[in-house]
Structures are given as C-alpha cells and as structure tokens.
Amino acid sequence: MKIPFSWLKAYVPLTSTPEQIAADLVRLGHEVEGVELPRAGVKGVRVGLILSKRPHPDADKLSLLQLDIGEAEPLAIVCGASNMGEGDKVPVATIGTSLPNGLKIKKGKIRGETSCGMCCSETELGLAEDASGLLILPADAPVGMEVGEFLALEEAVFDLSITPNRGDCMNARGLARDLAADAGLPFTDVVQADVVTSADVVAPVVAVAAGEDCPVYLARRIDGVKVTDSPAWMQAALLMAGMRPVNGIVDVLNYLMLTMGQPMHAFDADCLAGDVSVRTANDGEPFAALDGRNLSLRAGDLVVSDANGVLALAGIMGSLPSGVTDQTVNIMLESAFFRPARISETRRSYAMVSEASMRFERGVDPLMVAVAMNQATAMICDLYGGVAGAVTACGDAAAVNAGVEVHCRISRIESRLGITIPPATDEVLARMGFGISRQDDQLHVVVPPFRHDISIPEDLSEEYARVIGFDAIPAILPPLAATMPVQKSRFIHDAVAGGFLQVVSYAFISADEQRLFVADDGMDIALANPISDAMSVMRRSAWPGLLNVARHNLNRQQPGVALVEQGRTYARSDRGHDENSVLAWLVTGEMEQDEWYGTARSADFFDLKGAVEAWLSVRGLSGRFVADDAIQGLQAGQSAKILVGRSEVGRIGRVDADIAARFDIDAPVFVAEMALDLLPAAKPAKFAPLPEFPGVERDLVFLFERGCSSDAILDAVRSAAGKLLTEARIFDLYDGKGVPDGKVSLGIRFVLQDGSRTLTQEDSDAASTAIIAAMQKRFDAPLR
Structure with missing residues (x-):
C-alpha cells in the first residue's frame, strides 16, 4: 500500500522529515518497505520560457532554443521535439540534474551546436510511460520555479506493508491517527459533509436477509451525473498511491477508500431491476464479475442482488453489467460493513483479490460507513453534477463492535514485557481511541470499534509495546520451570544413519494422489479452505510426498535418490480423527554409479528390504516380510506386509509402474512405510562376550x-x-x-x-x- 506524505499531513501537522516519519511508522508496528521521493527525482528541473526557436543548420529534425529560466542569461538548448513554439513554457533540466530515468545532464555539442540543458517530456520526468513531445506547462507557471514544486509532486510516498490485524491503518486516516497520538499532535478527523438531497430522487428499497454477515448497509441514488475523467489532481494522487484511474465515479470512491478507509461501490442505477437485496447466494448461481470472469457461486456466498440476479460479490467485486461507464447517468451508491470472516472465506475460495476485499476482511471502521457515504456524495455532485436522494439505511453502525472491554492487571503486562509502564503511556493509547482507566493494579480498557484485533490482555500488551517501542523491551530469557528431560526419538536418526536423506513434505496432498495408495472409503479429511487443489486433503500415506520429492531431484540430474521421512498421517474415526506416526522410505535410480572396479547398479527390492531390516535390528527387533499382492499402489509380486511378532506394522514393495509414470519417474521405485505406534518397545542391546568354544x-x-x-x-x-x-x-x-x-x-x-x-x-x-x-x-x- 502506498500513501503520499501530503495525505498524512492533511490529518496531522507533521514537521518531521520523511525518513523520521518512516522510522516512527516502523516503531509503531507498520512495516515501511520503501520511501519514494518524486519531487527529489526532478530536482534541478525548472520552468523555462521559450524566447526563440530556429532550425538547426545541420539537422532537419533539431531546433535551437533560447530559454529563460530566471537566470541572468538565457540558456541555449538543442531540442528534437516539435510540439513547442516561442512563448511556451516547458520543463528544463539544467546542467548537473539527474533525471528519474538515470540520465545526468551535461553541457555538450549536438551537430556542432552547444546545448546547456534539456527540455523534458512527461516520460523523462517519470510522470508517464510514453509521451509524444515536450510537456507544455500552463501559461501561469512561474519562470524559474522548480517543476516538482509547481506540479505539486509529492514530497514523499511511503510504501507500506500493513499487518493483517491492522485493517484500521490501511488508509491515510488510520496511519495519521497513530502518528498524531504517538507525537502528541492534534488529529483533524473527517467531518460529516453537508449533502443537499431532493425528494424527487427515489430512495432505493433495500432488504438485508443476511444480517449477521452484513450488520450495516447504506444505499443512495444520485441522478443526473455526467461521468467524465476525474480531475488531474485526483488522477495524480491515485497514481502516486499505486492505483490506476478508471473514471470519475470510480476514482472518487477509490480516493476516499485510500484516504478514509471505507470501501464503497457504485452501480449503474438504470441497470438495476426491482428492489436490492443483501443475501446469500444459491448454489450454482451465475455471476459475471467486473474482472471478466464468469463464476458459478456457492451456497452461502454473500451477494448483493436485484430481481434479475447477482449485482456484486459483497465486499469483493461488482458485476460487469451493473458497472459504471461513461454512458451512466444515474447511480446507486453503496456503503456497508461486512463481516470480515465471510469476506475472507469467499475471496479465498475464488482467488479474487481487490482493494475493497483486503480492507473488509481485515475489518473497517463501522462509524465511517455513513461519513464516507456523505463524503462521496458531496464530491460526486460537486465534480460531476447530479442530484442526491435520501439514504436507505439498514442496521445500526454504532452497535458493531461496541462496548468491547478488556480487563487485566498492569503488573501482568509489565511482567510480560519486562519493563515498567508509565501512566503517560495511557494518554497515548487514549489519543488512539482507547478508553483507559487504572484502579490500583487493575486496568480497564474500552476498545474503539475500529480495532477489531483487540480482545484479550495479550493484545493490550502489544499495544503498550508499540507505544513504548519494541527496542526498549529488554532481551531477557524468561525463567523456565524445570522439567524432566525428554528422550529424543531415534527413529529418523537411525534411518538417516542407514544412508537415507531426511525430507519433510507437506501433510496436505491432492485427492487424486490420495487415491493412488488409499481406497476411497470416506475416511479422508478434506480441508474446508485449501490453498489449492493440490493440497486439498490430509495425507493418509507418506508415499505421495516422497514421490514428489524424488521427481524434483531426478529432474535435476540426480542419478538416484534414497529418502526417508518421519511424520503423521491423518484419517477420520469415531473419535473425530486419528493421527498416526509413520516412518517412510523411498529408493529409486542408481544405488551405485560406474566406477573403475564395477558398473552402475540400480536400486531393487532387496536394497530397501535390507535397510528396513537393519533399522529394525538397531531396535533389537526382527521383521518378517510376507508377500501380499493386495497392497494398493504396489506392484503384485514385489510387495509385502511387514510383521514384527504377530503384528502387522508396515508395508514394502515396488510402486506400480503407471503410478511412477504419473510422477514422471521411469525407473523402478521402491517404498516402505512403518507404523511407529504399532511397533513393540525396542529391546536394549546386551553385551555378550565372544564364545570360548567353537561352533x-x-x-x-x-x-x-x-x-x-x-x-x-x-x-x-x-x-x-x-x-x-x-x-x-x-x-x-x-x-x-x-x-x-x-x-x-x-x-x-x-x-x-x-x-x-x-x-x-x-x-x-x-x-x-x-x-x-x-x-x-x-x-x-x-x-x-
């Protein structure tokens, strides 16, 4: 997220340098990835007045210019552009200037004529990707003035990475509030804009059927707007903040979202049919999204709809048919509070990311829903005309996250942080919106409604640490209670000692990989919100993970691999689910390479059988290998179950050739798996002297x-x-x-x-x- 410095200054009178502000933001827990300095990038570029223009004597496409930049003598510059004339004002990069594209201006000769600078286009100033000629400045531009100052380029732009718990700071207002509270400076909050409404504009009829997921929903019609491009200052502001201008209406909503933190959406009111409803989607209901995708929605997705169907995936993205275009005349403006968990779940299920969803899923300020609606209405009517109607309001914003209190002991927080918390720190948190009172050792805190992340005493500890500064917290190892030493498991260590490389693979695999080695008996544990289809179920065998690792290594010219992994497998049971500890091996490819004393040898069944026997022998156990052609995924005639005593504790064999080919492995692959929970206790080794009598x-x-x-x-x-x-x-x-x-x-x-x-x-x-x-x-x- 990018926030221009001037936006912060609109809320709080900051006098520190951008570098100092960046340090303050980091101390307050907001990661600053970088600070861009647009004005400094064009330092030395000044407003120049073209006094004369004449052709270059030795080049048809070059001109000789005399320019006034406010100095005693005019500058002589050779220029290749053709879109300027005498009396025009243009940006002039003087000698010694370094432009954003890396070009450093030097005095030189071009076709025999001296050039003491360069006239610049938008591209050379870093303001556009391409340009057809010089940037012609307005006639009232003061000659000699720095172009960065005249164009109101930002002094600095902060590139921030806001942590997921701080949705209140994904905007200039929230960050400014933190900075003002920390520095003890006044904070100028947004005031409710005055909006003139007309009874002639019919208020939208809205029904909220999913009140739990949408506790607040506001809608208003604005008729008679003329959609044009947004003003140059707004487009420049959005570009500085990393957003692309779209059209006048969308740009206003994006600008207010970045500055105030409340995402809003505008529908073409003439594309709406009947009443508006906020409800859950029907299974398979179609949705044509603004990004061009056609989705089949799932039952339970939160949507905004009319009589014809879905208008928007609530809090995420609007529909293409109802979007605002240059032909739009009447709009319906939406401002709402959506439950963060619902937005997050829906957004992830469709891999659909938007600036609005990133804020809604982190939690917005419920008290800004109405304020932002009025601010947007006033700005739209002022810039694009139109008449606003009354607001249709559903729900009570004041009730959202209201009255949340946290009680704890000051001494407990001090013990956790290792420092004494002075009462003055409470004043900083109070300026951040917290209601704080102390009574002896007891601390009572009323959480502001925009802080959805504060609910337990540990959260308050973090707030005090932010204000005091994490660097002030001493690095002291906390006292630890004495415990009995835990004996280290030797399972994996003994396998590695046998010549195998330990790997750790994901416990999540695809349902298709699960079926390779485990029957579809309904005992799979499917993830409700998987990262991808390739990680949709919990594994019931470690072999798919080992095969993926083997493929990765063989594809990188490893002649052979011998892998072992200790982990868990997971399955449903009468108790909910079972977790089983397993040790799994895999060998494939060359076991021995070509040497002067012999030729290469590929892995076979007995290489792995011997490794498993040796591993059991270390524990004082012996195993029996009983042929079993019914082991799923293993090749008949080369598979066996492993018995220790009378108990079956594992499986071993060659992977079916078709399955190995699925993993792009054409060499024989041998695998084994041992159920560690089923193994009898290891028998300790006993010393026996060498016999004195012959055998x-x-x-x-x-x-x-x-x-x-x-x-x-x-x-x-x-x-x-x-x-x-x-x-x-x-x-x-x-x-x-x-x-x-x-x-x-x-x-x-x-x-x-x-x-x-x-x-x-x-x-x-x-x-x-x-x-x-x-x-x-x-x-x-x-x-x-």
Missing part, C-alpha cells in the same frame, strides 16, 4: 515347492534347531537339470554353538534330524 556349521539341501516363503522356511528352521542355533540362512538356490517342474532346490546353512562347552557329533546330528523332520512335515520338502 559347528552344517549345510542341508531340500526340494521345496516354488510357492514356499523363505521367511517361513527359516522360521521353521529356528524353531526346530533349538537353543544351540546361532545363525540360519539360505545360501543356495537351484532349479536346473534334475529338479522337477514346480520345484526348487534350496541350500540351508545353520550354525550351532554353546558358550559353555564344545559341541559333539550327537548335538549336530540331533539338530539336523529335527530340521529335516520339520521341513518334511511343514513343507513336504524331502532332503536331497
């Missing part, structure tokens, strides 16, 4: 059906071998010549050891016999 290693080879699970086979071996078993693994697989169809030969190696004695042949034979019997009984697998 016995034996190999047995069996003929199994192809469908047998290796996990189930090894589990049976461990059960059968007994307590002497220290290791069991499959070391060989063969299905070639000599092996019947549908069968596979597996070699099982097991190690027996006892820490207190040397094992005998009988120990080894007993274990072998038990294992052979178990394989025959459970899998019908004979010894080869």
Whole structure:
C-alpha cells in the first residue's frame, strides 16, 4: 500500500522529515518497505520560457532554443521535439540534474551546436510511460520555479506493508491517527459533509436477509451525473498511491477508500431491476464479475442482488453489467460493513483479490460507513453534477463492535514485557481511541470499534509495546520451570544413519494422489479452505510426498535418490480423527554409479528390504516380510506386509509402474512405510562376550515347492534347531537339470554353538534330524 506524505499531513501537522516519519511508522508496528521521493527525482528541473526557436543548420529534425529560466542569461538548448513554439513554457533540466530515468545532464555539442540543458517530456520526468513531445506547462507557471514544486509532486510516498490485524491503518486516516497520538499532535478527523438531497430522487428499497454477515448497509441514488475523467489532481494522487484511474465515479470512491478507509461501490442505477437485496447466494448461481470472469457461486456466498440476479460479490467485486461507464447517468451508491470472516472465506475460495476485499476482511471502521457515504456524495455532485436522494439505511453502525472491554492487571503486562509502564503511556493509547482507566493494579480498557484485533490482555500488551517501542523491551530469557528431560526419538536418526536423506513434505496432498495408495472409503479429511487443489486433503500415506520429492531431484540430474521421512498421517474415526506416526522410505535410480572396479547398479527390492531390516535390528527387533499382492499402489509380486511378532506394522514393495509414470519417474521405485505406534518397545542391546568354544556349521539341501516363503522356511528352521542355533540362512538356490517342474532346490546353512562347552557329533546330528523332520512335515520338502 502506498500513501503520499501530503495525505498524512492533511490529518496531522507533521514537521518531521520523511525518513523520521518512516522510522516512527516502523516503531509503531507498520512495516515501511520503501520511501519514494518524486519531487527529489526532478530536482534541478525548472520552468523555462521559450524566447526563440530556429532550425538547426545541420539537422532537419533539431531546433535551437533560447530559454529563460530566471537566470541572468538565457540558456541555449538543442531540442528534437516539435510540439513547442516561442512563448511556451516547458520543463528544463539544467546542467548537473539527474533525471528519474538515470540520465545526468551535461553541457555538450549536438551537430556542432552547444546545448546547456534539456527540455523534458512527461516520460523523462517519470510522470508517464510514453509521451509524444515536450510537456507544455500552463501559461501561469512561474519562470524559474522548480517543476516538482509547481506540479505539486509529492514530497514523499511511503510504501507500506500493513499487518493483517491492522485493517484500521490501511488508509491515510488510520496511519495519521497513530502518528498524531504517538507525537502528541492534534488529529483533524473527517467531518460529516453537508449533502443537499431532493425528494424527487427515489430512495432505493433495500432488504438485508443476511444480517449477521452484513450488520450495516447504506444505499443512495444520485441522478443526473455526467461521468467524465476525474480531475488531474485526483488522477495524480491515485497514481502516486499505486492505483490506476478508471473514471470519475470510480476514482472518487477509490480516493476516499485510500484516504478514509471505507470501501464503497457504485452501480449503474438504470441497470438495476426491482428492489436490492443483501443475501446469500444459491448454489450454482451465475455471476459475471467486473474482472471478466464468469463464476458459478456457492451456497452461502454473500451477494448483493436485484430481481434479475447477482449485482456484486459483497465486499469483493461488482458485476460487469451493473458497472459504471461513461454512458451512466444515474447511480446507486453503496456503503456497508461486512463481516470480515465471510469476506475472507469467499475471496479465498475464488482467488479474487481487490482493494475493497483486503480492507473488509481485515475489518473497517463501522462509524465511517455513513461519513464516507456523505463524503462521496458531496464530491460526486460537486465534480460531476447530479442530484442526491435520501439514504436507505439498514442496521445500526454504532452497535458493531461496541462496548468491547478488556480487563487485566498492569503488573501482568509489565511482567510480560519486562519493563515498567508509565501512566503517560495511557494518554497515548487514549489519543488512539482507547478508553483507559487504572484502579490500583487493575486496568480497564474500552476498545474503539475500529480495532477489531483487540480482545484479550495479550493484545493490550502489544499495544503498550508499540507505544513504548519494541527496542526498549529488554532481551531477557524468561525463567523456565524445570522439567524432566525428554528422550529424543531415534527413529529418523537411525534411518538417516542407514544412508537415507531426511525430507519433510507437506501433510496436505491432492485427492487424486490420495487415491493412488488409499481406497476411497470416506475416511479422508478434506480441508474446508485449501490453498489449492493440490493440497486439498490430509495425507493418509507418506508415499505421495516422497514421490514428489524424488521427481524434483531426478529432474535435476540426480542419478538416484534414497529418502526417508518421519511424520503423521491423518484419517477420520469415531473419535473425530486419528493421527498416526509413520516412518517412510523411498529408493529409486542408481544405488551405485560406474566406477573403475564395477558398473552402475540400480536400486531393487532387496536394497530397501535390507535397510528396513537393519533399522529394525538397531531396535533389537526382527521383521518378517510376507508377500501380499493386495497392497494398493504396489506392484503384485514385489510387495509385502511387514510383521514384527504377530503384528502387522508396515508395508514394502515396488510402486506400480503407471503410478511412477504419473510422477514422471521411469525407473523402478521402491517404498516402505512403518507404523511407529504399532511397533513393540525396542529391546536394549546386551553385551555378550565372544564364545570360548567353537561352533559347528552344517549345510542341508531340500526340494521345496516354488510357492514356499523363505521367511517361513527359516522360521521353521529356528524353531526346530533349538537353543544351540546361532545363525540360519539360505545360501543356495537351484532349479536346473534334475529338479522337477514346480520345484526348487534350496541350500540351508545353520550354525550351532554353546558358550559353555564344545559341541559333539550327537548335538549336530540331533539338530539336523529335527530340521529335516520339520521341513518334511511343514513343507513336504524331502532332503536331497
């Protein structure tokens, strides 16, 4: 938001420099992003009178000018423009002047003729983007006067970023009130304008059906206006404030909004049919907005309508058919107070931003609704003619945000800020509109109706801090109560130690991404007001986020990625919703690159399976991987559920190729997810000395059906071998010549050891016999 310095001075007699005012604004909590100095940008450009004009002897398109700029001798200037003549007054940039476009004026020769300056156009003065010739000044312009002073260019323009809670300061009046209160200067507030009305102009008939969202609504007809361009001073003021002039009526309303803070809207009264209604929209009701968009409204949107349909999305934007144009003769002027939350919700749902909506959704001053209406009426009638009718008023502005009080202890605020609050500070807040009284340690505050952000003692603490100055608050660490140390979770740290890169992705994903890995069972948590369609539901799996991160990295020439994320998933439940802690992995691309000792190798299922097993092993747990082709989003034949004990705690597998392609990944992608809340407690590691007695290693080879699970086979071996078993693994697989169809030969190696004695042949034979019997009984697998 841009506010010219002169606008502030209209409300308070400021004598400080623009730099000092900017510092005061920052101290009061208003961020100043920059200070533009339009008048300083044309310093050295003076009003010049053309005394003579004659052609350049060596250039057809150049002229030799003699100009009077109030000095003893006239200036000789070579000029290429053709729209001037003797007796005209033009801006003259003297030697040493730096123009807004970066050009520095120097004395020089052009085609052999001396030029001691430059005559300027609007473009060279930074007043317009293009110009067809020199800027011809009025005949009464004083010769030699600084052009910036004559054109009343702003001394300074403040570029401000107003915080969302300070809607009262999104205008010159609100900022001036803060500055006046802070400096102890008089504040000249807006007075009610005198408006002459005529009974011949029929007052609009207005019905407010949505009183909760629109507690105040004023409407008035003005007949017989002649819509023309706004005066030059108003157009210049709007341009300085960063707004584009539109037409006379719209410019008046924008000018008053920027200076007084009350947005208003004007309808072409001849385009209205029947009575005006402020109501909620019907689902699917059409609306043709001023910005050219055709919207299908949702039930509950606040609108202004007539008998034919929607005239405006209340507080946001008017309709194109009812907008004021150069052909408009009669207008209906609207001034209202709309509930901020409703405007914010509607504006966000349609991604429709307007200067009015930014103010309404932050909260405007309800007592300015009528004042602004009269001010706009008087200005329109004065500039564009017309006769005003009576105001139709719905609601009571004085009741909006009235009587809000906050009570607290002074000592509590002082404790929070760490400083003593002098009573003189109360006087500053009183000048800002607060009603303040102290009684011993008790503070009673009546909040002004334009301060919608003040409701609790903490808000008052912020107000006192603004007035005193945040730099005066000491930087002291507050005392903290002693608490038991919280043990750090090692889940993610152990995964990172396994060679994975930790990432954090959004908990919001699109509904389409949700369906890739989770069935549509009605348990999604949809956001009521999502940032975008890509972030419309709470995730129920961490895999979509990891896939998006993987795509981002692969698109930036990373040959392979290994990612891990610890976070939460969310789903509806009988209790409202559940939050589940998960740890998720992803690997894709190259696991090993080309080296002198070997070729590149891509990630496979067993890379991720080994990482998950290692992660479980650190916790003293072992997992079983049971094939499961029914896991949504994973490829059949390469997916499994993870069991610890008898509990299913996770899933692992290869992402379906079509899903990977959806994320623009053409390499195999492997993912795993562990439900941390379902894991049993980690088993602490225990030290065991190296055994003094040797172990016995034996190999047995069996003929199994192809469908047998290796996990189930090894589990049976461990059960059968007994307590002497220290290791069991499959070391060989063969299905070639000599092996019947549908069968596979597996070699099982097991190690027996006892820490207190040397094992005998009988120990080894007993274990072998038990294992052979178990394989025959459970899998019908004979010894080869």
